Amino acid sequence: MDTALLMPDSSAPTVDRAEGVYIFDNVGRRYLDGCGGAMTVSIGHGVGEVIEAMHAQAAKVSFVYRTQFTNEPAKALASELTAVAPGDLNHAFFVNSGSEATELAMRVAIQYWRARGRPTKTRILGRKLSYHGMTMGALTMSGHEARRADYGDLLQDFALAAPPYDFRFPVSGPDAEGFGAGVWDRVLREEGADSIAAVIVEPIVGAAGGALTPPIGYLAALREICDRHQVLLITDEVVTGLGRTGRWFACEHDEVVPDLIACGKGLTSGYTPLGAVLFRNHIVEALFGVGHGAPFGHTFSNNPLSCSAALAVLRFMKRNAILGNVAARGEQLRVGLAGLARRFPWIADPRGRGLLWGFEFVTDPDRRTPPTAERAANLRFVERCFENGLLVYPCGIAPLNNAVIVSPPLTISELEVDDLLERLAGSLEGFGAVIDFQGWKRAGPAPFTAGAAKRL
Numbered sequence: 001m002d003t004a005l006l007m008p009d010s011s012a013p014t015v016d017r018a019e020g021v022y023i024f025d026n027v028g029r030r031y032l033d034g035c036g037g038a039m040t041v042s043i044g045h046g047v048g049e050v051i052e053a054m055h056a057q058a059a060k061v062s063f064v065y066r067t068q069f070t071n072e073p074a075k076a077l078a079s080e081l082t083a084v085a086p087g088d089l090n091h092a093f094f095v096n097s098g099s100e101a102t103e104l105a106m107r108v109a110i111q112y113w114r115a116r117g118r119p120t121k122t123r124i125l126g127r128k129l130s131y132h133g134m135t136m137g138a139l140t141m142s143g144h145e146a147r148r149a150d151y152g153d154l155l156q157d158f159a160l161a162a163p164p165y166d167f168r169f170p171v172s173g174p175d176a177e178g179f180g181a182g183v184w185d186r187v188l189r190e191e192g193a194d195s196i197a198a199v200i201v202e203p204i205v206g207a208a209g210g211a212l213t214p215p216i217g218y219l220a221a222l223r224e225i226c227d228r229h230q231v232l233l234i235t236d237e238v239v240t241g242l243g244r245t246g247r248w249f250a251c252e253h254d255e256v257v258p259d260l261i262a263c264g265k266g267l268t269s270g271y272t273p274l275g276a277v278l279f280r281n282h283i284v285e286a287l288f289g290v291g292h293g294a295p296f297g298h299t300f301s302n303n304p305l306s307c308s309a310a311l312a313v314l315r316f317m318k319r320n321a322i323l324g325n326v327a328a329r330g331e332q333l334r335v336g337l338a339g340l341a342r343r344f345p346w347i348a349d350p351r352g353r354g355l356l357w358g359f360e361f362v363t364d365p366d367r368r369t370p371p372t373a374e375r376a377a378n379l380r381f382v383e384r385c386f387e388n389g390l391l392v393y394p395c396g397i398a399p400l401n402n403a404v405i406v407s408p409p410l411t412i413s414e415l416e417v418d419d420l421l422e423r424l425a426g427s428l429e430g431f432g433a434v435i436d437f438q439g440w441k442r443a444g445p446a447p448f449t450a451g452a453a454k455r456l
């Protein structure tokens, strides 16, 4: 490493500027941002009115400490954000990242039950193949084996339920392995709801699963199970929130109102760092009714500059009917990816909703055999796309590491989706050889059995 900036991957180019869906490096190469960085950029790069709003706010005041002053951008953002949120999610608090948002939701859930006289309810259950952030509490709730490994028993051992992973574990039919929402009923009974404050799920699993998309109805069934067991429901909408799936929040597809929503990423489209937690009325009434409230807040909470950026992004999205674009371009991407899966048999199960899509690599489409982990299919494919001027996001499903996410800015045009699909096709051409497609025919059968899959 030859730089003071700690960057383990020093081969990354230096960015110069970005405009719309394109990023330019300092030697003039252009990249189509096919994954919004990390599923973050929602309205594209360099939008003038966001920059102007931030400039105007910075010229007035960039920072105040939240206990000393409130500020107009934070108040307006809370009001406009809760107005687009479903049900009585009528309150918002702003933090600095998705990890802080999920961790705040965790603390609030614990505090809620304490305020309701149920102090034993302290555990937050999540799912395998999930990611809620890198801080210790967020990681404790995450089923991300690779990232948990470094911290061993420093992390709480909260139970993790099976994920909705239909491609490998059908949720219905004779082979059903209990990977539907029903699994939660068993988990909550076995673990004992008396010790459980909340369940946290990503409506569509992002980085940990390559856009694992449960059928409509999954979240509604989970809501009913949580209510029956008196457990709160937190949706982690850090990736799916703010329009990514075609609704303001992905829980709306199921007409579900979670008790708490965590957001981040697309909230500011990446213009500044910001996360948020949305609270239903009954949570706030319990927390503040007893007079102590939750342990909220960081130095930069409710930051005026970041809130002004998020407010400008939200207003831009409303004024330009961006959700309509997500529906149209999402359909174009769905059809395009399905076509690519027919043309290149080494990609399988394109799945997603709106402009959040993922797919996997297989070496045997019939048996759905993944490439061996050593082939590092996801990273090598990302590299290949990079060489073709396209950014896509490598995903986990450890230990397979064979999935990729495509999640362009929500403002992407029809021609730009064509460009994205063309670059994707160019990168897929010949990729079968890289992952040893049908290599098992030469080496002897190596079926990917359900038993092996269950150990994921």
Ligand SMILES: Cc1ncc(COP(=O)(O)O)c(C=O)c1O
Pocket: 038, 097, 098, 099, 100, 102, 131, 132, 133, 134, 202, 206, 207, 236, 237, 238, 239, 264, 265
């Ligand atoms: C679903 C989900 N939740 C939480 C986080 C954590 O967000 P951040 O990296 O902003 O802390 C991420 C980050 O990728 C995420 O994908």
